[in-house]
Amino acid sequence: MTTRKQIILAAYVGGVNEHTAWEHPDAGSQIDFSTFRHVAQTAERGRFDYFFLAEGLALRARDGRIFDHDIAGRPDTLPVLAAIAAVTEHLGLVGTLNATFNEPYELARQIASLDHLSGGRAGWNVVTSFDAYTGANFRRGGFLPHAERYVRAEETVATVRELWDSWAADAIAADKDSGVFLRDGRAGEFSHHGSQFDIEGRFTVPRSPQGRPVIVQAGVSPQGRDFAASTADVIFSPYSKLAEGKAFSADIAERAVKFGRDPEHVKILPSAGFVLGDTREEAEEKARHILEQQLSDRTIQVTFEQVWNRDLSGYDLDGPVPDIDPDPEAPTFIQGRAFIFQDRFQTVRTWRELAEQRGLTLRGLAHEVARGPGYVGTPEQVADQLDTFVQEGGADGVVLGSHVVPSGLDEFVDRVVPLLQERGSLRTEYSGSTLRDNLGLPLPDAATHLASTH
Numbered sequence: 519m520t521t522r523k524q525i526i527l528a529a530y531v532g533g534v535n536e537h538t539a540w541e542h543p544d545a546g547s548q549i550d551f552s553t554f555r556h557v558a559q560t561a562e563r564g565r566f567d568y569f570f571l572a573e574g575l576a577l578r579a580r581d582g583r584i585f586d587h588d589i590a591g592r593p594d595t596l597p598v599l600a601a602i603a604a605v606t607e608h609l610g611l612v613g614t615l616n617a618t619f620n621e622p623y624e625l626a627r628q629i630a631s632l633d634h635l636s637g638g639r640a641g642w643n644v645v646t647s648f649d650a651y652t653g654a655n656f657r658r659g660g661f662l663p664h665a666e667r668y669v670r671a672e673e674t675v676a677t678v679r680e681l682w683d684s685w686a687a688d689a690i691a692a693d694k695d696s697g698v699f700l701r702d703g704r705a706g707e708f709s710h711h712g713s714q715f716d717i718e719g720r721f722t723v724p725r726s727p728q729g730r731p732v733i734v735q736a737g738v739s740p741q742g743r744d745f746a747a748s749t750a751d752v753i754f755s756p757y758s759k760l761a762e763g764k765a766f767s768a769d770i771a772e773r774a775v776k777f778g779r780d781p782e783h784v785k786i787l788p789s790a791g792f793v794l795g796d797t798r799e800e801a802e803e804k805a806r807h808i809l810e811q812q813l814s815d816r817t818i819q820v821t822f823e824q825v826w827n828r829d830l831s832g833y834d835l836d837g838p839v840p841d842i843d844p845d846p847e848a849p850t851f852i853q854g855r856a857f858i859f860q861d862r863f864q865t866v867r868t869w870r871e872l873a874e875q876r877g878l879t880l881r882g883l884a885h886e887v888a889r890g891p892g893y894v895g896t897p898e899q900v901a902d903q904l905d906t907f908v909q910e911g912g913a914d915g916v917v918l919g920s921h922v923v924p925s926g927l928d929e930f931v932d933r934v935v936p937l938l939q940e941r942g943s944l945r946t947e948y949s950g951s952t953l954r955d956n957l958g959l960p961l962p963d964a965a966t967h968l969a970s971t972h
């Protein structure tokens with residue numbers, strides 16, 4: 519019997535963004551269904567837990583000029599996942615859907631429907647969106663400050679769960695002899711009165727195979743962490759290095775206990791990339807090349823402008839790091855991009871010191887601080903890096919993206935997955951029939967509704 523922790527794997531298709539080498543000769547469409555199907559079927563061949571899609575509800579732009587390497591053109595998540603449900607059997611299907619702009623009733627219907635269509639493989643990544651610019655695309659306009667977005671997200675998820683619980687598992691009799699279809703005359707009845715939603719009526723979708731589809735959360739502020747620790751089954755985190763991953767896991771575990779939850783029931787998966795070579799040198803060379811492609815002049819400029827919150831177009835990328843401070847007062851400089859550096863001033867100070875110590879230009883600094891292509895090495899080395907990260911408590915697994923879509927994941931599945939399986943760190947067959955089962959998450963109590971309200 520192995521005592522190794524089982525690595526949770528998710529496959530991610532990000533569309534056109536700064537991590538995708540869409541110009542690569544082997545790259546296919548970022549939009550056609552064939553791309554999504556290829557990645558999903560490859561992930562299932564590799565016994566991945568789920569296929570994952572993020573969501574962008576605005577094109578990212580500055581002064582009306584679209585930043586076209588940043589998620590320009592991405593189909594809606596749910597139809598893609600529904601179509602993938604039909605061409606896969608075991609793979610979980612996790613979609614990102616915004617809690618700021620959607621109503622709980624429609625979210626509950628959509629996700630429960632995906633759970634039915636897929637035989638219990640649906641998951642919902644709850645996001646609150648990065649900024650107010652997205653709101654301009656919706657009728658409410660620039661909508662909800664950061665803190666209120668989490669208040670709404672918490673109540674959205676709680677309400678969605680009430681709706682999912684409003685049908686008992688045995689509410690449908692479908693008895694052809696007696697002609698009785700519904701056994702429970704109160705099926706779908708709900709009543710929710712809170713600060714965000716004041717709704718009551720009937721929910722239309724019967725209880726789905728997982729009862730409660732898997733809840734994923736992405737967001738790292740103290741509020742976001744509390745929301746995740748109290749509510750989520752899985753967290754999509756940005757912490758893919760061992761030390762930061764361990765610190766995040768410890769923090770989430772502490773918060774989960776505070777909310778009366780077993781920390782084992784909150785799985786954490788950072789995003790990660792990989793580059794393989796026959797030798798370490800070859801992989802490093804490939805990784806260098808990928809990073810050069812990703813760090814175009816415009817990407818470097820946009821990245822730094824987010825932090826400085828200023829127009830840096832007058833600064834030479836091959837010159838020194840700008841000698842000015844960030845502007846905290848100006849409106850957010852890049853519309854629609856995540857601001858991941860919490861303290862602009864501290865970030866700029868640290869970068870300046872780094873650049874001085876190493877004699878870096880602005881471009882050199884960009885290469886130094888870029889997240890980079892992730893796990894790099896031979897298949898054995900990559901298997902070892904990933905396995906060590908998980909076994910030593912960095913996280914429970916990773917959300918894996920490849921630079922070349924759709925074929926990039928094949929290499930990982932063909933060359934790294936068998937090594938992880940040999941080590942006993944990755945399943946060779948799916949053990950359960952639902953996403954919840956495969957993730958090792960407890961089943962929700964199917965009788966909650968009848969017991970509590972009838």
Ligand SMILES: Cc1cc2nc3c(=O)[nH]c(=O)nc-3n(C[C@H](O)[C@H](O)[C@H](O)COP(=O)(O)O)c2cc1C
Nearest residue numbers: 572573645646647648736737738739742754755756
């Ligand atoms: C790893 C990660 C992935 C995210 N993915 C999305 C996404 O696909 N779509 C979206 O609108 N917001 C996304 N977000 C934004 C979060 O939902 C959240 O609104 C944002 O991080 C601000 O909250 P925070 O301060 O708690 O991090 C993501 C955040 C993180 C950390």
